[in-house]
Structures are given as C-alpha cells and as structure tokens.
Amino acid sequence: MGEQRPEIANSIQTGAFKTNYHDLGSGYPVILLHGSGPGVTAWANWNKLFPLLKEKYRVVAPDLSGFGFTERTAHDVYNMNNWVQQTVDLMDALKIEKANLVGNSFGGALALSMAIKYPGRVNKLVLMGSMGVTFPITYGLDQVWGYEPSEAAMEELLEIFTYDHSFATKALVKTRYESSMQPGFQESFSSMFPQPRQKSVESMAGNQNYIRNIPHETLIIHGREDRVIPLETSLKLIQLIDNAQLHIFGHCGHWTQIEKTNEFATLLVNFFG
Numbered sequence: 001m002g003e004q005r006p007e008i009a010n011s012i013q014t015g016a017f018k019t020n021y022h023d024l025g026s027g028y029p030v031i032l033l034h035g036s037g038p039g040v041t042a043w044a045n046w047n048k049l050f051p052l053l054k055e056k057y058r059v060v061a062p063d064l065s066g067f068g069f070t071e072r073t074a075h076d077v078y079n080m081n082n083w084v085q086q087t088v089d090l091m092d093a094l095k096i097e098k099a100n101l102v103g104n105s106f107g108g109a110l111a112l113s114m115a116i117k118y119p120g121r122v123n124k125l126v127l128m129g130s131m132g133v134t135f136p137i138t139y140g141l142d143q144v145w146g147y148e149p150s151e152a153a154m155e156e157l158l159e160i161f162t163y164d165h166s167f168a169t170k171a172l173v174k175t176r177y178e179s180s181m182q183p184g185f186q187e188s189f190s191s192m193f194p195q196p197r198q199k200s201v202e203s204m205a206g207n208q209n210y211i212r213n214i215p216h217e218t219l220i221i222h223g224r225e226d227r228v229i230p231l232e233t234s235l236k237l238i239q240l241i242d243n244a245q246l247h248i249f250g251h252c253g254h255w256t257q258i259e260k261t262n263e264f265a266t267l268l269v270n271f272f273g
Helices: 042-046 080-093 106-117 139-145 151-161 170-180 185-192 198-204 231-240 261-272
Strands: 010-014 017-024 028-033 057-062 099-104 122-128 218-223 244-249
Touching: 010 080, 017 042, 017 080, 028 042, 028 080, 028 106, 028 261, 042 057, 057 080, 080 106, 099 106, 106 122, 122 261, 139 151, 151 170, 170 185, 218 231, 218 261, 231 244
Parallel strands: 028 057, 028 099, 099 122, 122 218, 218 244
Antiparallel strands: 010 017, 017 057
C-alpha cells in the first residue's frame, strides 16, 4: 500500500457514501467544516489546529461530499441540503448529540445552515471568513471556483488566499496542485460552482432571512485583507446574529487558521470555555 496519506483518516457510512474524517482528542466535540478551494481536504484546512485543540476537545473534521477523500458516487448532488444531511449523518454515526461548529468560508454557510435547520444539534458557532450572506462575487472567489488545474493557477490562488505570501511556499503550491489532480477531484469540483458563479454565492446565502433568528452564541472571525470573502460579509453577520461577537485580524487574508494559527486557537478555546 505504501505510506498512508495524512489526509486519509477514518471512514464511516453517511447516507449513500462513506465520509473520510479525522477524529482526535477527547472532551466536548468540536466539528471543523472546511472551505471550498480546489484540492481542499479537512487535513489541508485544519491540520495546524489539530494539536492545539485536541488536548481539550474531541476534534472531528470531515471531508465534505465532493471534496477530499470522501467517497464519490455516480449519484452525488452537491448542494447545501445534502452537505447539511451529511453533517447530521456523521454526527449520528459518531453518536454526537450536540457540538460546537467551526465553519471556514463555504463551511461557514454550512455551519449557519446547521444552526437554522438543526438548532438542537449545535452548541456554539464559529464563522471564519464565512459565506452565508449575499455579496458581489470577488475576483478572488471567481478564481477559486473557476480553477483550471495548473501549478501557476494554484500559485495565484495561494497568493490570493494569504496576506503574507511566505505562507504560499513552492512546496505548498506543489502539494495543493497535486491534491487537486487526485482522481475524481477536479471532476466534482468543476461541477459544483458553474458560471455564472454569482448564483452559487446566492445559494450559499439562501438562509439569510433566517440568520436573524439564530439564538446560538456566535464568534465571527475575519482577516481584514481577505480577497476571497470580503470583510463586509462578517460586518453583515454581526448585525444579523443577536448573540455574536466579531474579531478582525489585520495583516491577514482568507486563511486565518493558517496565517494566525495560535491566535485563532486561543480565540476558540476562550470562546468554547
């Protein structure tokens, strides 16, 4: 078999397919929901946080349907209802009644949808560079969703994602490009957010009217220099969600958890208590 890729962890049946997920530590469950970049996996998105959170919490991080090493079937349909269903199925399979949810970008829209549709399954909510409200699509997001595989395209994306481009190392560009070229990855990814991509922004904001009713304690986090999801989205969310607080990092792009790993983890631990 050769060595196991670190992105591939545990596998469990969720509806019609098996979900690949990381499950670390013990304590109150925290579910980490990744963003929607090409070649993204739960591992790529969250592995820097794993060692910082697993001492205090049970950390569960799935590859969402259509991403990473979660099973792809001929019948997969990629939409918010199905991602919500996968999340609930995973919680049921792992016997997790209630959890803190941390959603990054697209994963933020999913976390919001969970809080609206299954409020009893959600304890506290963290939204990082989150979607879920409408905004005119940015150049950055259009490039992310319109990705055509090449190392040059991946290099541009990593520079869009980061404020400090030293995080966008040649090694990371190569790793992420190779990840985007895994069998089946680009096929599912390129089908998810077709032109005109503004429609996908709107579908992620489908629950905007219900966000006002979210009772959960919510921590909203954004990088001031985010070129993928504009800071305005978090300024809208702090107005909409009653029980919310907002933390903005200067000198930080869309990858708060990568550019400000320790600060981000400290915020979560303090917020979860």
